[in-house]
Amino acid sequence: MSTFNVPTKNEVSENNQAIFNQLEKGLGFVPNLYASFAHSETALGNFLAFGNAITSFSAKEKEVINLAVSQVNECVYCLSAHTAIGKMNGFTEDEILELRTGEASFDSKLDALAKFARSVAINRGAATQESIENFYNAGYTKGSLADAILLIGEITITNYFHRTTEVPVDFPVAQTLEIVTA
Structure with missing residues (x-):
């Protein structure tokens, strides 16, 4: 069992709270894996920028x-x-x-x-x-x-x-x- 907790919106930085709000609007919730990236001030935003980049694939x-x-x-x-x-x-x-x-x-x-x-x-x-x-x-x-x-x-x-x-x-x-x- 992991000791790595999933932070709530109130437990993350203001910047990550804004990202949580965007995820909630787009997905309806914040997936635990994404929320866990928010332990870092920058990891969640960096990962989402990478993941949302334009690609030639459908x-x-x-x-x-x-x-x-x-x-x-x-x-x-x-x-x-x-x-x-x-x-x-x-x-x-x-x-x-x-x-x-x-x-x-x-x-x-x-x-x-x-x-x-x-x-x-x-x-x-x-x-x-x-x-x-x-x-x-x-x-x-x-x-x-x-x-x-x-x-x-x-x-x-x-x-x-x-x-x-x-x-x-x-x-x-x-x-x-x-x-x-x-």
Whole structure:
């Protein structure tokens, strides 16, 4: 059990209180993971600025990356959050479970993206040549590769933050999925 508490709005700085207000307006609540970043005067704002940056990927493509990487990093918080977000972006429960394995048999372009994201995460940045070639062959560009690495970094930050802090999951908890790796 974590001793890392989730601060309330009254326990954070004025700057972070303003961010909490924005999150409440946009999301309807402040997710525990975001609230926990507010222990720092700057971490929450910096993370949200990074996370809200413009990317060449669609919302669905971003969720492909988030799900594949969060599964590799075994982050129950992010798997739960991105399962909910993935459903909001049109993925079915079965598609989400498949994306978590780093595959998407239902869409060849998303399949290449899922495999690439999983390869980067598993190999700590050293994606396999096959996953890179498949990524390009699916129509992604060198610019897409740069954007994908940034998105992988973004989700890895939240994966690591949750794995370290173990703040309570405030989304419906994602189904456990055991993946055999070679």
